[in-house]
Amino acid sequence: MSKSLKKISILTSASSVDxxxxxxxxxxxVRVRYAPSPTGxxxxxxxxxALFNYFFARSSGGRFILRVEDTDRERYSDESLDDLYQTLDxxxxxxxEGPVVGGPCGPYIQSERFELYRKYAEQLVRDGxxxxxxxxxxxxxxxxxxxxxxxxxxxxYDRHCADLTDEERAEYERQGIKxxxxxxxxxxxxxxxxxxxxxxxxRRNRDVSPDPILLKSDGFPTYHLANVIDDHLMGITHIMRxxxxxxxxxxxxxxxxxxxxxxxxxxxxPMVMGKxxxxxxxxxxxxSLRDFREKGYLxxxxxxxxxxxxxxxxxxxxxxxxxxxxxxxxxxxxxxxxGVFDYKKLDWFNGYYIRACENSRLEELVLPxxxxxxxxxxxxxxxxxxxxxxxxxxxxxxxxxLSDIVPLSAFIFVxxxxxxxxxxxxxxxDADNTLSALEKGSEILLSGLKEGREYGKIEExxxxxxxxxxxxxxxVFQPLRVAITNSTVSLPLFDSISLLGLEExxxxxxxxxxxxxAKNE
RNA sequence: GGUCCCUUCGUCUAAUGGUUAGGACAGGAGAUUCUCAGUCUCUAAAUAGGGGUUCGAUUCCCCUAGGGACUACCA
Numbered sequence: 001m002s003k004s005l006k007k008i009s010i011l012t013s014a015s016s017v018d019x020x021x022x023x024x025x026x027x028x029x030v031r032v033r034y035a036p037s038p039t040g041x042x043x044x045x046x047x048x049x050a051l052f053n054y055f056f057a058r059s060s061g062g063r064f065i066l067r068v069e070d071t072d073r074e075r076y077s078d079e080s081l082d083d084l085y086q087t088l089d090x091x092x093x094x095x096x097e098g099p100v101v102g103g104p105c106g107p108y109i110q111s112e113r114f115e116l117y118r119k120y121a122e123q124l125v126r127d128g129x130x131x132x133x134x135x136x137x138x139x140x141x142x143x144x145x146x147x148x149x150x151x152x153x154x155x156x157y158d159r160h161c162a163d164l165t166d167e168e169r170a171e172y173e174r175q176g177i178k179x180x181x182x183x184x185x186x187x188x189x190x191x192x193x194x195x196x197x198x199x200x201x202x203r204r205n206r207d208v209s210p211d212p213i214l215l216k217s218d219g220f221p222t223y224h225l226a227n228v229i230d231d232h233l234m235g236i237t238h239i240m241r242x243x244x245x246x247x248x249x250x251x252x253x254x255x256x257x258x259x260x261x262x263x264x265x266x267x268x269x270p271m272v273m274g275k276x277x278x279x280x281x282x283x284x285x286x287x288s289l290r291d292f293r294e295k296g297y298l299x300x301x302x303x304x305x306x307x308x309x310x311x312x313x314x315x316x317x318x319x320x321x322x323x324x325x326x327x328x329x330x331x332x333x334x335x336x337x338x339g340v341f342d343y344k345k346l347d348w349f350n351g352y353y354i355r356a357c358e359n360s361r362l363e364e365l366v367l368p369x370x371x372x373x374x375x376x377x378x379x380x381x382x383x384x385x386x387x388x389x390x391x392x393x394x395x396x397x398x399x400x401x402l403s404d405i406v407p408l409s410a411f412i413f414v415x416x417x418x419x420x421x422x423x424x425x426x427x428x429x430d431a432d433n434t435l436s437a438l439e440k441g442s443e444i445l446l447s448g449l450k451e452g453r454e455y456g457k458i459e460e461x462x463x464x465x466x467x468x469x470x471x472x473x474x475x476v477f478q479p480l481r482v483a484i485t486n487s488t489v490s491l492p493l494f495d496s497i498s499l500l501g502l503e504e505x506x507x508x509x510x511x512x513x514x515x516x517x518a519k520n521e
Numbered sequence: 522g523g524u525c526c527c528u529u530c531g532u533c534u535a536a537u538g539g540u541u542a543g544g545a546c547a548g549g550a551g552a553u554u555c556u557c558a559g560u561c562u563c564u565a566a567a568u569a570g571g572g573g574u575u576c577g578a579u580u581c582c583c584c585u586a587g588g589g590a591c592u593a594c595c596a
Contacts (some may be wrong), residue, residue: 037596072595137594139531144593151522152589198526207524209592216594223596247525247591264540277588308526308533308545315535316544335534338589342532355559362586398558408558426556459555466549477555 019382025190030062031237034095035227037069038080041288042087044341045272048169048306053240054093054267054330055307066098067230068109071220087289091299092322097234117221120229120259121181121214129258130214132179133161134172149471156210157182162187181215183224183255191250196238196267197336204251212251224248228255236264238331243268243338244279246461267331270310271338280341296369298357298404301350308340319352362392366405373406375413387412387499394495411485412499417511418482421519424512427477429471435516438479440465442509445480449502455494485510 015089033098034050036042057064068084070076088095095215097103102347107113124130140157162184172179185208187349214225221229231239247266256263274284291303303322311334313320320328354362367388370376376384395408418424425434441462448458466476484486484505497505 022596035596039596069596074593133594140558140594148522153523155523201525203525207571207592209583213594218594220594227596242590243526249525268526271590273589275532279590305533310533312534312543333584337527339534340532342546345533348546352558359589395558397560400558462555472555474555485556490555491557493555 028235028237030057030060031065031235032057032062032240033065033067033231033234033236034069034295035069035230036084036464037072037075038077038084039072040077040080041076041083041285041290042093043289044306045287047087047091047289047302048243048272048309049240049269050088050093051091051303051325052311052329052334055325056238056240056331057096057194059329063096064076064093065103065105065234065236066095067234068099068106068111068386069223069226069509070109070111071223071226073111073218073220083288083290090293091303092288093141096190108330110221110230111271113226114220114228116233117229118215118219121221121225124183124214124258125181125339126514127258128184130181130183131162132164132169133157133211133213134164134169134177134179135160138223156214159211162211178217180213180217182211183214183251183258185209185211185251185254191253193249193253193263193266193365194332195249196265197334198268201246201249203247205250206253208250208254209248214255224251224255224315226259228252228259231264232256232261238267240267240269240331243271244459267334270335272309273338273340274503275340277338284341285343294403296365296399296404297350298353298365298402301346301353304353305346305349309341310335323376337384347400354399354402355397359392359396362396363388365402366392369403370404370409373410373413375406375409381441390495390499394491394499408491409499411487411490411496415508417508417515418486419515421516423488424479424482426472429475429478431516431520433469433471433475435513435520436470437465437469437476438483438509438513438516440469441480442483442513445497446502446509448507449497459494475489479512479516483509 005469027139032053034053036046036050054064056062066088068081070081078125085100085444095101098104098108102108110117121130124514128291135157139160143158146152150288161179161182177347181283186205188205190202190204191208194200204477212224213222215221230236249266254262272280274280276284280287286295300321303325304320307320307325308318311329313330313333348421357365363385365400365420367380368375370380370388375387380388391405391409391412395405398408399405421431421434425431428435433498444461444465445458448461462476463473466473469475478492481490481493481496484493486502490496491499500508
């Protein structure tokens, strides 16, 4: 307690530069952040970034910070912000500093830091590192179109406003044009930044996007400005973000230099791709965590699998709990190359975790799906709960996702008899012996059930019957199965009967006998 | 077009200057089982290509090819 208070006071009292000196000397902990933009639902790629940051912070005794980068008010939505919190909550990822929980470097929502960015941007203008630009969006669009059409080697802003005179500026201001602030990118020299994974990455300054906008005409900062300022002010030590950001690395370094700040350490994470090698997107399948949650993936499966694309401990350990990852995650084990997201492997992990799930927990997890399917009521009765308690152990090893419970249990709640007599015939049986198998089998079965014989004994008797009729064991079981579960694929026969109840079982069998008799006449 | 990044089985990955290049998913075959699933066993499958350096390279260097990302008053 007192220790953390001390750290906070260091942070708040020391200047930003001092904070970095402390970090450099190893006196201060690792500070990393996940800084999503609430412009859509949380997706696999973002969550992977969050996870890597979180696990790196935990495994190195550092702090994990959440920052909301809501500077794009066109695309912002409350729903996205809710989804961010819900998703992290569902995964069990707690942030040490950030919205809701607060912290010494707050506020952690960029729109609440609005004034800050203008202040810094204007300082850059005063220092001659940035300038006001009055170019209209129309002019910029035309410029871009021309550059694309001519396949010009040089693409980007033409620095039209880089050297405006005071008179020209005053004229624009008089016209009421709201300017943006652009960074002056040097045209000579080169800029290098260090990436833990990639090593040094160098780019000629002339290849850095010319004079990017720092402050938009609405007064909001762009990503680059806000990101650099906040990372610095929040004492971020390591920036772990997707590799798609590599090209803006040099630009960010230029910004740190313009401010006279020490840049943090970079670690660009390999991207998550779809089967076709393109950046993972909706056309590859579900990408939002909400989708995965709704289909019935467990957080432990998502965490386990997602962490394994782009990272591995030793190449052979495959199961990791969140707690284990919080201990053993090493930044050095992150892969460089992009990885393809394999839905099948996720299914395999999910099936594994469902099978490993305590029955009582699985009952609760499965309940909403049964309610949604209309199989049981919103406020389940004790009988319904009892049914679920029987269902779960029978179904659990057959489930890949929680929603599988619906097709697996549908026969109990929806009775759609199979009227095609051929379906009742097992391979190697014909209509005649299938009918007698069903008739004789049902006698054995129903009387056995009524007498309360053990399932194992009844099963033996049914097997003997098959032998007597000269058919395979399935020649007896299949017609019974189809009669009882309305399907050739089902839970084990005795589980199905026990779920259905004796009365309903008998009804369905007799109905099936009727169907087969009608067919045989 | 320009810049930058990447490259081990279909996929996720391990390993080392000297190995039969290992594991997992998916695939195939079999066993078990009343169907399905699960479980178990077995199986096929890779160092992108070309040059070097070296006694020896998949590993180090160079080139080529392929893939990807970026190139917004979006992040």
